[in-house]
Structures are given as C-alpha cells and as structure tokens.
Amino acid sequence: MTNVINQAIDEKFALFNADCVDVAKTLPDNSIDFSVYSPPFESLYVFSNSERDMGNSASSADFWQHYRYLIAEMFRAMKPGRLVAVHCMNLPTSKTRDGYIGIKDFRGEIIRSHQAAGFIYHSEVCIWKDPVVAMQRTKALGLLYKQLRKDSAMSRQGIADYLVVLRKPGENPDPVTKTPESHSVDLWQNYASPVWMDVRQTRTLQYMSARESDDERHISPLQLDVIERAIDLWTNPGDLVFTPFLGIGSEAYVALQMGRRACGSELKRSYFDLAVRNCHEAQQAKAGDLFADQES
Numbered sequence: 235m236t237n238v239i240n241q242a243i244d245e246k247f248a249l250f251n252a253d254c255v256d257v258a259k260t261l262p263d264n265s266i267d268f269s270v271y272s273p274p275f276e277s278l279y280v281f282s283n284s285e286r287d288m289g290n291s292a293s294s295a296d297f298w299q300h301y302r303y304l305i306a307e308m309f310r311a312m313k314p315g316r317l318v319a320v321h322c323m324n325l326p327t328s329k330t331r332d333g334y335i336g337i338k339d340f341r342g343e344i345i346r347s348h349q350a351a352g353f354i355y356h357s358e359v360c361i362w363k364d365p366v367v368a369m370q371r372t373k374a375l376g377l378l379y380k381q382l383r384k385d386s387a388m389s390r391q392g393i394a395d396y397l398v399v400l401r402k403p404g405e406n407p408d409p410v411t412k413t414p415e416s417h418s419v420d421l422w423q424n425y426a427s428p429v430w431m432d433v434r435q436t437r438t439l440q441y442m443s444a445r446e447s448d449d450e451r452h453i454s455p456l457q458l459d460v461i462e463r464a465i466d467l468w469t470n471p472g473d474l475v476f477t478p479f480l481g482i483g484s485e486a487y488v489a490l491q492m493g494r495r496a497c498g499s500e501l502k503r504s505y506f507d508l509a510v511r512n513c514h515e516a517q518q519a520k521a522g523d524l525f526a527d528q529e530s
C-alpha cells in the first residue's frame with residue numbers, strides 16, 4: 235500500500251501507520267462488518283504537526299473536506315445493513331478562537347455528512363459526563379458557580395458525549411444474532427437506554443496499563459465500557475472491526491479481546507506503536523483465557 239509508513243499484520247489484526255483515507259481506499263467493497271471510533275474533534279486537540287493530522291486542520295472547512303473523503307470510502311467498504319458508531323461531542327467555542335462563547339453542532343455535522351454519503355441515521359446514545367469534572371478541567375465560564383451571581387444567562391450545562399450510529403442501507407448478508415443465555419432482557423434494557431449513565435469515565439486502556447510518556451498527554455482514549463457494549467451488541471464473533479483513528483488502539487484491543495478481528499490506521503508513530511503493543515497484549519490475554527478455560 236502506498237503512503238504506509240509502518241504496518242503490523244497478525245492473524246487477527248492489521249494496523250497501519252498511515253493516513254486513514256489512504257488505508258480506507260484499499261479496503262475491499264462491502265468487507266467491513268462494523269466500525270467504531272472517535273474522530274479528532276476538529277482542532278480542539280492537536281495530536282501532531284503533520285498536515286495529514288485531522289486535528290491539525292487549518293480551518294473547520296479543511297477538517298470536513300478531509301473527513302468526508304474518509305466517510306465516502308467507509309460507505310463503500312462497509313457491508314450493507316451494517317453499522318458505523320462514531321463517538322463524539324459538540325464543541326465549545328471560545329472568544330479568542332471563534333469570536334464568541336457557545337457550542338458548535340459537531341455531532342449534527344457528523345450525522346449530516348454521513349447522510350450525504352448515503353448512510354442512514356440509525357441510532358444514538360447520549361453518554362453522561364460529570365459537569366464538575368468538565369468545569370475543573372476546562373474552567374469554562376458557563377460551568378462556573380460564580381457565573382450564577384454575575385449573569386446566569388451565560389450559564390450552561392456540561393457537554394455530553396454521544397455514540398452516533400449510522401447504517402449502510404441494504405440487506406445485512408450476515409445477521410448478528412444473540413441468545414437469551416448471552417443477552418438477558420435486563421442487559422438489553424440497559425443497552426437500549428437512550429442515555430448511558432453508567433459509563434466508567436476512567437476505565438480506559440491508558441488507565442488500565444498505566445502508560446508513562448509525556449507524548450501521550452493529549453490523547454483521551456475511548457472508554458472501554460462504550461466499546462465493549464457497541465461491539466457486543468452490533469457484531470458477531472469473528473467479525474472485522476475497522477477503526478480509522480486508532481490512537482493507542484482501544485477499539486482494536488477490545489475487538490480482539492472479544493474474539494473479533496481488527497483493522498485500523500493511526501498517523502502518529504508513538505500512538506501507532508502503542509496500539510500495536512496493546513493489540514499483541516489483547517491477543518496474549520485471549521490465549522491465556524483459552525488455557526484458563528481448559529484448566530477449569
């Protein structure tokens with residue numbers, strides 16, 4: 235494949251240190267069973283100085299132009315009737331950067347861009363986030379208690395996360411099936427809730443494996459609870475899960491742990507290396523489980 239700097243291919247995973255659009259272009263038509271990922275949030279967080287880093291876009295228009303190439307390739311590569319789950323949030327604006335204090339409808343733009351590419355807006359779940367943690371981290375004026383006394387017209391709620399789910403139209407050639415043994419009514423009612431109040435914010439890969447370097451301070455890995463629920467609900471064992479923005483590989487890690495196959499791309503070398511290590515760890519843990527099963 236052209237423009238791939240590094241790659242790691244294993245029996246169950248294929249990871250590429252490359253631009254996601256280049257990787258997505260090489261995926262065969264109708265080959266991906268499921269996709270789950272967090273895109274860069276326009277330029278809210280910058281991950282590297284590469285011009286291909288979508289978190290480093292010069293403008294919102296540049297970001298969307300680049301992202302829409304990916305969406306078009308993903309539409310082609312997804313199996314009909316199967317799903318893409320995009321983790322996102324709306325974006326707070328700032329007076330210095332945007333000229334006004336408010337919110338950009340990033341989630342809505344993701345939905346509209348997928349619809350324009352042919353996807354169906356299938357579902358979404360709102361993921362609760364603690365406004366106190368957000369206030370401490372961002373010091374956003376709208377979240378400060380003292381703003382109530384000054385002018386509460388500028389006070390606002392915290393910004394939630396969403397998992398927005400898009401479906402490629404058509405008949406699903408491989409129905410995803412569950413049994414009452416694996417999926418009780420209680421579990422389904424929990425999954426079916428429009429708001430997930432119980433996602434553990436700190437249960438992430440980085441947290442679990444306590445990675446060290448400074449290099450990783452910008453990344454916020456996707457919560458494992460979210461990935462596990464999505465993969466459990468929307469895939470069969472053995473399915474191929476594509477993550478265009480691997481980061482440190484949380485989605486691929488969970489896919490492998492749950493007996494699925496993983497494919498993904500990451501531009502930044504240090505994140506890519508960590509994603510590869512995490513995927514090998516997931517594979518080893520899975521092999522460990524196998525022996526534990528035999529012993530019991």
Ligand SMILES: C[S@@+](CC[C@H](N)C(=O)[O-])C[C@H]1O[C@@H](n2cnc3c(N)ncnc32)[C@H](O)[C@@H]1O
Pocket residue numbers: 252253254255271272273274275281282286287288289453454455456478479480481482483484485499500501502505
């Ligand atoms: C929000 S983070 C993903 C974190 C991931 N969900 C995890 O749990 O580790 C977005 C990632 O996209 C990567 N990225 C940005 N532009 C990219 C591109 N054009 N192709 C591939 N990766 C890109 C960034 O380096 C960053 O690691």
